[in-house]
Amino acid sequence: xxxxxxxxxxxxxxxxxxxxxxxxxxxxxMLLKKSSCxxxxxxxxxxxxxxxxxxxxxxxxxxxxxxKVSMVITDYCMPGMTGYELLKKIKESSTTKGVPVVVMSSxxxxxxxNKCLEEGAQMFMLKPLKPSDVQKLTCNLVN
Amino acid sequence: MDNxxxxxxxxxxxxxxxFNEGILDDQFTQLQQxxxxxxxxxxxxxxxxxxxxxxxxxxxxxxxxxxxxxxFNRLDAHVHQLKGSSSSIGAQRVQRVCILFRxxxxxxxxxxxxxxxxxxxxxxxxxKNKLETLFKLEKQIMEAGGTIPVQ
Numbered sequence: 001x002x003x004x005x006x007x008x009x010x011x012x013x014x015x016x017x018x019x020x021x022x023x024x025x026x027x028x029x030m031l032l033k034k035s036s037c038x039x040x041x042x043x044x045x046x047x048x049x050x051x052x053x054x055x056x057x058x059x060x061x062x063x064x065x066x067x068k069v070s071m072v073i074t075d076y077c078m079p080g081m082t083g084y085e086l087l088k089k090i091k092e093s094s095t096t097k098g099v100p101v102v103v104m105s106s107x108x109x110x111x112x113x114n115k116c117l118e119e120g121a122q123m124f125m126l127k128p129l130k131p132s133d134v135q136k137l138t139c140n141l142v143n
Numbered sequence: 144m145d146n147x148x149x150x151x152x153x154x155x156x157x158x159x160x161x162f163n164e165g166i167l168d169d170q171f172t173q174l175q176q177x178x179x180x181x182x183x184x185x186x187x188x189x190x191x192x193x194x195x196x197x198x199x200x201x202x203x204x205x206x207x208x209x210x211x212x213x214x215f216n217r218l219d220a221h222v223h224q225l226k227g228s229s230s231s232i233g234a235q236r237v238q239r240v241c242i243l244f245r246x247x248x249x250x251x252x253x254x255x256x257x258x259x260x261x262x263x264x265x266x267x268x269x270x271k272n273k274l275e276t277l278f279k280l281e282k283q284i285m286e287a288g289g290t291i292p293v294q
Contacts, residue, residue: 020224021228022192023189023232024227026188027174027189030177031177077223106227127231128170130173131176131177
């Protein structure tokens, strides 16, 4: 049973975590939960966009989740749509451009990092993530 | 509770040897530290996902290498996945073979890729066996009424 007498669940930051790797998805979910976040995971960029209500047919949907998401954390290397492409789409939309996006990668490639930061990524993090990395990210989200 | 104490020592020694031999690295410790009373099976769950996903990837790798015209990009993508998940659970030796494998994919070296796949499988089954033994020891301790020593 969960007790939430001090904070209601709506004041917990809601993070959307995107990663095509099954193991990494479970790991990032746990790391975020331990940092007191509510977590939704998506296995690719398209699912993430669907969740955020950014896929064409959904533009006028009143049920989109974008206002509920406080942050998106995404892997860079994903098949189909990369984390960079996802970042761009989030920043291009008026409804989501204010949502901080963190990009993670197992590869330390300066041009890749700069590209993401220039496109508006809040931060670029190297995998595997450590609890201290995640705490750094989420402490700013708690109002 | 002599038995529990003996088992606990056995576990600590076993775990230490895995780290000393470079089979597991600090990332595995990170996983253990994430486990708590509300998620008591976290490590076993993540590692089980790793086993399942790895075996799926081995099938894919075998299939891809079996083709007349090998799609090295596809091969590399699969190895990249395996490199990621092995790194995330701390299976250091598996991760290292993945790095080697990716170099051979880039060099489009079929011979070496085939050798790497074999090496990868060896390292994978090796660490799988070690982890299963570790989990069995932990289970024995809990069944004997003891707690898992924290490192």
